[in-house]
Amino acid sequence: MLSIYLAYLKTSIAVMFQYRASMLIWMIWRVIEPIIYLVVWTAVAKSRGGEVGGYTPGTFAAYYIVLMIVQQYTFTWIMHEYEWRVRSGTLSAVLLKPIHPIHSDIADNIGYKVLMTVIIFPAALFIGLLFAPVFTFHADLFILFLLAVVLSYVMRFFIEWALALVAFWTTRNEAFNQVYFLLGLFLTGRIAPLGLLPDWLREVGDALPFQWMLAFPVELLLGRLTNGEIAHGLTMQVLWLVFSFGLHRIVWWRGVRKYSAVGA
Amino acid sequence: MRIGILNELAYRMNFLVQLLQSGMSLLTALVGFLVVFSHTETLGDWRPNDILALLGVYLIVGGLVGLLIRPSMSRLMEDVREGTLDYTLTKPEDAQFLVSIAQVRIWKLTDFVLGSIVLGYALFNRGLDVGFDETIAFAVTLTCGGAIVYSFFLILSTLSFWFIRIDNILVIFDAMYQAGRWPIGLYPYWLKFVLTFIVPIAFAITVPAEGLIGRLDAQTLGLDIGVATLMIAVSRLFWRYGLRNYSGASA
Numbered sequence: 001m002l003s004i005y006l007a008y009l010k011t012s013i014a015v016m017f018q019y020r021a022s023m024l025i026w027m028i029w030r031v032i033e034p035i036i037y038l039v040v041w042t043a044v045a046k047s048r049g050g051e052v053g054g055y056t057p058g059t060f061a062a063y064y065i066v067l068m069i070v071q072q073y074t075f076t077w078i079m080h081e082y083e084w085r086v087r088s089g090t091l092s093a094v095l096l097k098p099i100h101p102i103h104s105d106i107a108d109n110i111g112y113k114v115l116m117t118v119i120i121f122p123a124a125l126f127i128g129l130l131f132a133p134v135f136t137f138h139a140d141l142f143i144l145f146l147l148a149v150v151l152s153y154v155m156r157f158f159i160e161w162a163l164a165l166v167a168f169w170t171t172r173n174e175a176f177n178q179v180y181f182l183l184g185l186f187l188t189g190r191i192a193p194l195g196l197l198p199d200w201l202r203e204v205g206d207a208l209p210f211q212w213m214l215a216f217p218v219e220l221l222l223g224r225l226t227n228g229e230i231a232h233g234l235t236m237q238v239l240w241l242v243f244s245f246g247l248h249r250i251v252w253w254r255g256v257r258k259y260s261a262v263g264a
Numbered sequence: 265m266r267i268g269i270l271n272e273l274a275y276r277m278n279f280l281v282q283l284l285q286s287g288m289s290l291l292t293a294l295v296g297f298l299v300v301f302s303h304t305e306t307l308g309d310w311r312p313n314d315i316l317a318l319l320g321v322y323l324i325v326g327g328l329v330g331l332l333i334r335p336s337m338s339r340l341m342e343d344v345r346e347g348t349l350d351y352t353l354t355k356p357e358d359a360q361f362l363v364s365i366a367q368v369r370i371w372k373l374t375d376f377v378l379g380s381i382v383l384g385y386a387l388f389n390r391g392l393d394v395g396f397d398e399t400i401a402f403a404v405t406l407t408c409g410g411a412i413v414y415s416f417f418l419i420l421s422t423l424s425f426w427f428i429r430i431d432n433i434l435v436i437f438d439a440m441y442q443a444g445r446w447p448i449g450l451y452p453y454w455l456k457f458v459l460t461f462i463v464p465i466a467f468a469i470t471v472p473a474e475g476l477i478g479r480l481d482a483q484t485l486g487l488d489i490g491v492a493t494l495m496i497a498v499s500r501l502f503w504r505y506g507l508r509n510y511s512g513a514s515a
Contacts, residue, residue, distance in 0.1 A: 022432045028439045035455070036443050043450045044304045052303050130452060174281055178288050185292060192299050201295075 004099065008107030016115055027116065030072060031123050037191060038064040038131060053196045058134030059222070063193055065124050065133055066218045071190070072120045073113055074153045074213060078105055079177045082164035091167075095256065102161060102248075109157065141221055144230060148217035151237040156213050158244035165248075168255035183208065189215030209240040282371035286323075290378050293319055293445060308450050313389045315446070318473040320383025322445050325406075325468050327375030329413055335367040337417045338434065341424040344510075353507075360503050364418070387476075394476060401475035401485065408492035409468040415492075415499035416464055422499075422506040437463060444469035467491060 016023060042057040050056055055063065085091040094101045163180060166173050185191055186201060187210035194202060194215045205211050216233045219225050225233065297319065301312045310318070340363045343349040352362050387394055394402075420433055440463040443451070448459050448466040460466040471488050474480040 025432045025435050028436055032439045032443060036446065039450050039452070039455075040300060040307070040446055043307050044300060047304045047306050047308075130454070175284055178284060182288050182292060186295060191292075191296050196303060197299060198302060201299075 004103065005107055008104050009111050012104075012108040012111035013115060016112060023112075023115070024119065027119055027123075030075075031068065031127075033190065034064040034068040034071075035127065038127075041192065041196075042131075053193065054224075055193060055196075056134065058132055060193075061127070061131035061133035062135040062222055063218060065127055065131075066221055067189065067214055068127070069120060069124055070149055070152070070214050070217050071188075072116060073149060074156050076109055076157055076160045078109075078157070078160050079164040079173075079180065081105070082167040083173055083177060086167040086173075102252075105161065106157065136223065138223060141223060144234075145217055145221040148220055148234065148237065151234065151241060152213050152217055155209065155237055155241040155244055158241065158248045159209060162244060162248035162251045165251045165255045168258055184210055184213075187211055188213050189218065193219070209236075209244075212237045212240060279371045279374075283374050286374040286378055289375075290323065290382070293322075296445075308447055310447050313386045314473075314477055314479075316386035316389070317383055317477055318447060318469065319445060320379045320381075320386055321473040321476070322469050323375050323379025323382060325379075325409065325413075325472070326441065327372050327377075327379055328410065329468075330372035330375065331369055333364075333410075333414050333417050334434065335369045336364050337421045339363075339367045340421045344424045349510075359507065360418070360500065363421075364414070383476075390477065393478070395478075398476055398478050401478075401480050402472055405467075405472040405475040405480065405485070405488055408488045409464075409472050411492040412464045412467045412495050415495035418499040419502055422503050425506040425510045440465055464491075464495075 038060055041052070041055070041060045045052045045055060045057050045060060082091070085094060097104075163176075166176050170176070183204075186197070187194075187205040187208060189211065194205065194211055197205070212233060216225075216237070220230055220233065297312075297315060300307065301315075305311070307315060340349070343352065343363075349363075352366070353359055355362060417434075417437075423433075440459065443455075443459055444465040448456055448470040451459060456466070467488055471480065471484060474484070
């Protein structure tokens with residue numbers, strides 16, 4: 001299994017290296033977005049005399065820099081990928097391979113993350129120099145943070161992989177993807193730290209896994225959570241992980257049957 | 265032009281997809297707006313209705329760019345790559361004119377319509393204080409903004425005579441464009457510079473919005489007109505220079 005992964009990883013890095021300019025350009029999206037919201041919230045904090053919801057311009061900067069890095073390492077593009085695979089008809093080829101397709105998807109994702117490491121940290125440093133983040137480093141929190149990021153990554157991967165398979169049932173699942181991304185934008189903490197969201201939105205978020213993907217690891221590292229909240233968060237991550245692992249098994253099994261029934 | 269529209273009408277499904285996308289991006293913007301203004305009364309020195317008006321202009325301009333400018337420019341890059349530009353060049357009309365109207369994406373009108381509604385609502389809330397001066401200022405700055413964005417796209421597309429694969433560069437414009445949903449003045453100095461003179465988002469969105477709500481000063485207006493004139497001239501010259509260097513696919 002390991003050798004299969006190594007082979008997958010090598011091909012995917014080689015392929016991505018061919019498209020390095022495009023990948024760099026797509027990166028801009030994920031760097032610009034946190035800068036925009038950082039700028040807006042900095043302006044809000046200033047107009048309120050330097051602080052809003054427990055955040056100052058300095059801690060907002062730290063928040064958005066860490067958020068950008070966590071987002072970079074945990075995001076997947078798998079839902080777009082499946083939409084494209086179904087529309088272009090390449091899904092059948094994927095299904096014909098003797099190995100379960102999730103393995104090559106995982107390898108692609110890891111390969112991309114490895115490559116992008118050389119860009120995201122300079123980008124974070126650059127933003128750091130411009131916005132003067134206020135941040136104290138705690139070694140014990142950092143270890144818990146790494147754990148939370150890994151859990152977030154695995155959980156997110158299975159959730160989005162399972163949802164990507166909605167493509168088996170409809171040929172145009174843009175609508176579905178759009179709703180998912182919109183919810184994600186608000187409920188992961190990208191548009192604002194969750195504490196600044198109105199109550200009704202936070203209640204929606206409590207029923208969904210989004211806050212455990214980004215907001216939780218970020219706030220953990222910044223030292224904004226109590227021990228009880230950290231324990232609760234890690235538990236929720238594990239629960240969502242177990243749930244999404246089960247979900248992806250069920251959806252995959254039913255989806256493949258459905259797809260062959262159509263007669264591909 | 266007519267053919268472009270008819271082509272698009274044939275794909276009605278795209279309309280639903282576009283409507284969904286426009287609706288989602290409007291919803292995103294509105295919820296973001298509500299969240300921000302639940303914590304403050306002003307942003308910089310912009311009041312909520314000013315920001316809402318800015319959002320309207322953002323959608324209107326984005327719609328117009330997606331409707332008129334972008335499709336033709338993407339088409340131009342593709343034509344250069346595939347060699348089909350030669351057909352256009354043999355026609356007796358001015359080539360720049362022909363490539364600039366080659367394609368429209370009619371469904372982008374949804375952004376335009378949604379933007380007009382948002383803008384109308386914002387102006388209504390402000391007590392409809394748009395007088396003659398503001399209307400003129402808006403018309404002038406919007407025209408200049410359009411001219412600047414058009415020239416910007418033309419220059420990028422002309423680059424494809426030398427670099428075949430640069431269509432991805434338009435993605436940079438999209439990424440930067442979202443920064444225009446908020447007043448450019450909020451951004452730190454270096455970013456303000458980038459969003460004004462490198463990717464002309466400020467001239468496309470913030471300045472027209474300022475014109476409409478009467479916060480535009482004469483200096484900015486002068487700069488806007490100057491930059492627009494310059495950009496039109498430079499892009500035209502660059503296009504002709506590029507064309508002279510272009511040997512065509514068959515040569």
